[in-house]
Amino acid sequence: MEPAINTLISHFKTHAGKEGTASTLSKEEFHNLLVSQLPTFVKNSNDPAVIDQLMGSLDTDNDGELTFLEFWQLIGKLATKQGGFSQ
Template sequence: MTKLEDHLEGIVNIFHQYSVRVGHFDTLTKGELKKMIQKELPNIIKNTKDQATIDKIFQDLDTDQDGQITFNEILPLLVSMLMTVHKITHQE
């Protein structure tokens, strides 16, 4: 496996690590998303402990408004984080 393929698989594995409910292993609740953001993205997303920030992120991602975030729905967040990291690397 290439380095990029390994990193992509790692992103999928992290998503699954936080989607732990029985029968819903491929979606995140607001609480699961909050845990993932607080533990995995604390240096990129500011105010991760602020519930209003988490609520806004969840609302923006939950495009079908079913109260869960699928892997497809989390992709815009991942793209945004990649763009932020890319920008930061050019500032260093």
């Protein structure tokens, strides 16, 4: 599991910081990460309304950017669904 965690961190860091701070994802950076790394897990990721809704649901402090912890919520939700653990 350690390589998987390192991969997630690496992809987050690769996409973060192109706009704004290096430790968060802007909406555009988040969109680019979804399209390039989660194209089949996040349906309609090219729809701005989908990105707005998803970003809003993850951005717990409402600052318009996602910290790694906020982003991690999405990974947990996707893994839960993919693994068939959803209730």
